[in-house]
Amino acid sequence: MKKVALITGGTRGIGKQIALTLAENGYDIAINYRKENEEVNNTRKEIEEKNAKCFLVQGDVSKFEDCERFIKEIIAEYGRIDVLVNNAGITRDMLLMRMKKEDFEDVINVNLVGTFNVTKNVIPYMMKAREGRIINIASVVGISGNAGQTNYSASKAGIIGFTKSLAKEVASRNILVNAVAPGFIETSMTDILKDEIKEEIAKMIPLKRMGKTQDVANVVKFLSSEDSSYITGQVINIDGGMLM
Numbered sequence: 001m002k003k004v005a006l007i008t009g010g011t012r013g014i015g016k017q018i019a020l021t022l023a024e025n026g027y028d029i030a031i032n033y034r035k036e037n038e039e040v041n042n043t044r045k046e047i048e049e050k051n052a053k054c055f056l057v058q059g060d061v062s063k064f065e066d067c068e069r070f071i072k073e074i075i076a077e078y079g080r081i082d083v084l085v086n087n088a089g090i091t092r093d094m095l096l097m098r099m100k101k102e103d104f105e106d107v108i109n110v111n112l113v114g115t116f117n118v119t120k121n122v123i124p125y126m127m128k129a130r131e132g133r134i135i136n137i138a139s140v141v142g143i144s145g146n147a148g149q150t151n152y153s154a155s156k157a158g159i160i161g162f163t164k165s166l167a168k169e170v171a172s173r174n175i176l177v178n179a180v181a182p183g184f185i186e187t188s189m190t191d192i193l194k195d196e197i198k199e200e201i202a203k204m205i206p207l208k209r210m211g212k213t214q215d216v217a218n219v220v221k222f223l224s225s226e227d228s229s230y231i232t233g234q235v236i237n238i239d240g241g242m243l244m
């Protein structure tokens, strides 16, 4: 029986690339999405072309009841979840002086509370199986901070603390919990930046380029595999050397 990987917010960007890469590497895939749109069915087709199953579940990760329901749907379909990738995330960038309370709360609720909501509902199945991998998508700004991102940086720093604490709680059950901290990766999240800003960013990066979604997916593949069976509670930066 194939192992099953769940990727939240996995119909585009980094999450989609992770789903495709794990599908290529022998996993069946479950993808959570928030809203029905063309991306959802296109992603399913692309995954099925890799000879993997793709089960799609709708739900807003910031809502605990949604997560409770869609995890049960995945278990009813596949009977297991071996790898959880907490990828769903949003930004609402603004200097603190002008940031609305809702912009702070929304980002914390999706990125950090969402990671709790999904993990809390998946972990009993991993405990029972006495194995599992959880990979949380943090960000370098959760380590370095970034002007205009107090909400986002706080959510990602929170994810790092969550990762390390949970790693300690569940290590005895052979459940490994790690985070990756991408730098600037080319996706719709960074497409909103003007070209001049992207060029300035590339100049600051030792490897002199923005990252690709595949750069992140490769590390997630490693953290899902037997090759990383002695690694837990770590944060791996994927940022071309930007933060050292």
Ligand SMILES: NC(=O)c1ccc[n+]([C@@H]2O[C@H](COP(=O)([O-])OP(=O)(O)OC[C@H]3O[C@@H](n4cnc5c(N)ncnc54)[C@H](O)[C@@H]3O)[C@@H](O)[C@H]2O)c1
Binding pocket: 008, 009, 010, 011, 012, 013, 014, 015, 032, 033, 034, 035, 059, 060, 061, 062, 086, 087, 088, 089, 090, 110, 114, 137, 138, 139, 140, 181, 182, 183, 184, 185, 186, 187, 188, 189, 190
């Ligand atoms: N792109 C970057 O440079 C970069 C850098 C560091 C970290 N990240 C992180 O990587 C992850 C993926 O980002 P991306 O760049 O692919 O962005 P993206 O906007 O393309 O993808 C985010 C996905 O999350 C989903 N999502 C948002 N809110 C959700 C909710 N409430 N419930 C369920 N799904 C929801 C979106 O629908 C989308 O599919 C995020 O956690 C992001 O913070 C991205």
